[in-house]
Amino acid sequence: AALGFPAAASAAPVVSPAGPEVTAGPAAKPEPTDLKPAFTTMANRPISRSEVRERGQSWLDDHVPYSQSAYHTNQYGSYRQDCSGFVSMAWNLERSENTQSLLPLMTDIDRSDLKFGDALWRTGHIALFVGWNDEARTRPVVWEEYDYGHFAEQRVWSASYAATFTAKRYRNIVEDAPPPPDAGISVGSDGTQLILNRKGNGTALAKKGIGLYGWTVETDPVVKKVATNGGVQLILTKDGTVLAKDTIGLYEWTVETDAVVTDIAVGSDGTQMILDNTGTVLAKKGIGLYGWTVETDAVVKQIATNGGVQLILDNTGTVLAKNSIGQYGWTRETDAVVGKIAVGSDGTQLILDNTGTVSAKDTIGLYGWTAETDAVVTDIAAGSDGTQMILDRTGTVLAKDTIGLYGWTVETDAVVDRIATNGGVQLILDRNDTVLAKTGIGLYGWTLESDSIV
Incomplete structure (x- = not known):
């Protein structure tokens, strides 16, 4: 008999069927x-x-x-x-x-x-x-x-x-090394910017408007990830607890979960998604501790939501999508080849496959993907105004606002580590750990937003 084969909880996921x-x-x-x-x-x-x-x-x-x-x-x-x-x-x-x-x-x-x-x-x-x-x-x-x-x-x-x-x-x-800390930049469809000051040991700051000044301290030094959209701010603390609020300032945070969460996302329609430490996704609308609906089995490694669309990336590298809260209704979107997902509030879906190629579409379903790039990309972002941002392997940012292989505009020199876009605002975190922002597609117009924060 095989060694130690009782049916027990496992470190490995439940994956999709693979034939007879x-x-x-x-x-x-x-x-x-x-x-x-x-x-x-x-x-x-x-x-x-x-x-x-x-x-x-x-x-x-x-x-x-x-x-x-x-x-x-x-x-x-x-x-x-x-x-x-x-x-x-x-x-x-x-x-x-x-x-x-x-x-x-x-x-x-x-x-x-x-x-x-x-x-x-x-x-x-x-x-x-x-x-x-x-x-x-x-x-x-x-x-x-x-x-x-x-x-x-x-x-x-x-x-x-x-x-x-x-x-x-x-x-x-x-074991694989843990991923690098989240860059800690997020921008919402209402223009709210959230940044995570890692030099402050995990303090979140927020503001509206582009420029170096105007940041408000939002938290004590307990945060490891931030997300904002549709006027809602979410933070994930170092112990795995999610808190939310809908105003800028240090106070009024509401506890949303127990200390079991590994990832967070929030859409322009106020949909909140969380990924717990078993790989299960839960979702809700509204700020508060209760009301979470289980969305999946324990098979997910990444989440994204915007414009009412929810995307999940499962442990096999397959993307699924739906447009309502609940356990059922997921539609398979891809084969098992994807490494990262993003979705804009206009319904534009972006995927980054395992070769570094970006594809896009604006409907839910397995077909209709359009190749957007060659195999050179490391990060993707999609905004509420249709803006797409990509970060290539050299650290250069490119952007456009239509689906297709052509039309990319170079936005930066090869100096960027992270990207985010929403509500017409683009944010970048450069290799000096400085945040910059602007509101139009093109190489120029970046405004310094912060000192080194990471």
Whole structure:
């Protein structure tokens, strides 16, 4: 029996179905003995789970066919095209191992501790663990090189088949570093600007109007993220509590949640969305502690709302959308390729895919996306007036107000770290940690808004 396989809460998400459920494995084959070097760089070094995901995805994208004799070569090296070769490639091992020679490189773990990039192993077969296909955590979703006639692919295993495998972890896998602190700039459809003064250890300041002066201290030094729209200000404190208000000033904050929240968003129509520490989304309108409606299962990693449209990005990289508060009514918008989402109050949706390409559309549904850029973008923002902002890999900001590949105007030199836009106002945080603002599309007209705040 597999090690530690009671149905228990897991660090891994429940992910979408991945085709027919697998109930039996491939026919037994001799272990390959040709353990060729992979010609990879910095092999056997510590590797993050996000790097494992990137490497593994490359074989799924290339549709690498199963073979115990052929080797697939790409930017990550040359590896044998079977189950253990695939895992060796994903883990950046110095050669294509077999299921037995992998054993000294792995440790046993409990099923409840499985995370993306761990493995399910038995003699003769191994697969990368992706997530769970059911709330009971009995049917794993895996990436694997399965058998002749198949390509590297994502599949769902039945509970009975999964129970014949042992949960394993590569000894050199490491957790991803936490993301950098939120830049702490936000602008609402009414022109309210919120900034987070990290040099003040987490104090929020607010104002209306462009210029260096006029900031009002809004909080004590307890804040880690800010959001504003439609006249509503939201703050997320360092302990995970959300507070809200609709006036500028130090007082009148209302507690909205217990200390369980990891992300916040607010739309021009006053819709508030929160993402809790399980990956579940809740939403409501109105300031106060009560009235939250559960919107999703525990599968979400990013949220956005504006103009009555709610967007979520799930743990597979798939975007879903709807235009009402409640658990049902989500429409799938994309394949599992997206890294970031934004939506304007005019309904313009922006997505940034895993290649760095931006696409846009203005309706809910799977189709209708228009490519907006080449694969060069790191951040996106959409405003209530239709303004789109992008930040490219050099730190340059570009903007436009129509959907399509052309029409971008360069807004800055290559000096910017973060962007925000709404209500006709554009905000940037430059690499000196200074905020600047303006109200029109073009290279000139930026006004210094703050001293260094981060």
